[in-house]
Amino acid sequence: MKAAVIVFPGSNREGDMARALRQATGAQPAMLWHDDHELPAGVDLVVLPGGFSHGDYLRCGAIAGRAAIMDAVRAHAARGGLVLGVCNGFQILCESGLLPGVLMRNANLRFVCKMQHLRVERNDTAFTSHYAKSQIVEVAIAHGEGNYEDDDEGIARLEGEGLVAFRYCDGSGHIGGAANPNGSRNDIAGIYSARRNVLGLMPHPENLIDPLVGGIDGRALFESLATA
Amino acid sequence: MKARITVTLKSGVLDPQGKAIESALAALGVPGVASLRQGKVFDVEIAAADKDGARASLTTACEKLLANTVIENYAIEL
Numbered sequence: 001m002k003a004a005v006i007v008f009p010g011s012n013r014e015g016d017m018a019r020a021l022r023q024a025t026g027a028q029p030a031m032l033w034h035d036d037h038e039l040p041a042g043v044d045l046v047v048l049p050g051g052f053s054h055g056d057y058l059r060c061g062a063i064a065g066r067a068a069i070m071d072a073v074r075a076h077a078a079r080g081g082l083v084l085g086v087c088n089g090f091q092i093l094c095e096s097g098l099l100p101g102v103l104m105r106n107a108n109l110r111f112v113c114k115m116q117h118l119r120v121e122r123n124d125t126a127f128t129s130h131y132a133k134s135q136i137v138e139v140a141i142a143h144g145e146g147n148y149e150d151d152d153e154g155i156a157r158l159e160g161e162g163l164v165a166f167r168y169c170d171g172s173g174h175i176g177g178a179a180n181p182n183g184s185r186n187d188i189a190g191i192y193s194a195r196r197n198v199l200g201l202m203p204h205p206e207n208l209i210d211p212l213v214g215g216i217d218g219r220a221l222f223e224s225l226a227t228a
Numbered sequence: 229m230k231a232r233i234t235v236t237l238k239s240g241v242l243d244p245q246g247k248a249i250e251s252a253l254a255a256l257g258v259p260g261v262a263s264l265r266q267g268k269v270f271d272v273e274i275a276a277a278d279k280d281g282a283r284a285s286l287t288t289a290c291e292k293l294l295a296n297t298v299i300e301n302y303a304i305e306l
Contacts, residue, residue, distance in 0.1 A: 058293070058294070059296055062293065062296065063293075066292065066293060095296065100298075101298065102296055102298045102299050104241075104242065104244075104299070105244050105245060106244070107242065107244055108244075109244050109245070109248055147242075147244075149241070149242070149299065150298065151298075183242070183244075
């Protein structure tokens with residue numbers, strides 16, 4: 001598994017992401033700059049980390065979604081290559097057209113920064129093979145614009161084709177109501193592309209890989225990728 | 229040539245910021261505000277031979293960057 005992490009002006013989770021990838025794969029990922037034009041040869045996985053790319057100006061992820069490197073990322077995804085976007089990375093994937101829909105301001109207008117339970121919707125993908133289906137995991141969320149929205153047809157397509165990757169839930173797996181931290185439609189925390197080789201999610205699995213910080217529920221995502 | 233681009237949320241798209249401003253106006257006792265939606269305005273200076281050329285460039289700008297057409301509409305005034 002050869003990974004590359006793309007750094008945009010204003011990214012701030014690239015170090016955590018590199019550490020999680022290194023722990024799972026045993027290799028340091030390549031760090032790329034947003035105005036690079038090519039991915040290193042043989043890259044299997046491209047990661048867009050969290051942060052506030054371009055200061056969240058215009059719309060979250062809007063300017064980064066049009067960065068020079070994104071043409072190479074789109075070509076990589078079109079070849080079936082793996083792409084992971086976390087938090088601001090998810091926003092960038094939506095703005096770049098690699099994933100459908102949009103992440104809007106949290107319905108309660110508050111930045112949420114807390115631990116959050118998720119349900120793993122399926123475990124037959126490159127990203128989730130080391131989880132159990134319907135497993136409840138606890139990871140961190142930290143975002144002001146994580147409210148996933150699309151039109152009714154878009155949501156129906158995600159649900160019909162099994163493209164919802166993670167849903168917000170409470171500690172006992174109950175979905176909906178107060179377990180939804182941001183108003184996201186259908187409690188969506190993360191989605192796949194049609195071929196399930198692109199994953200975007202708001203929560204931060206890369207921050208839950210070490211018992212030192214209170215949990216390791218994020219580790220399985222990187223272990224899944226390491227063996228994909 | 230001067231142009232103004234207005235980007236607004238499509239009807240039906242939840243606008244939590246607009247809702248918060250609306251309730252702030254109600255709290256200030258401003259009468260008669262039935263509803264409020266927040267949008268964005270871009271004032272652009274554009275070099276073009278004629279209005280059609282300018283409009284074409286600005287349409288490209290809106291489609292490529294200024295508006296997210298999943299949730300937003302745009303209007304161009306020249």
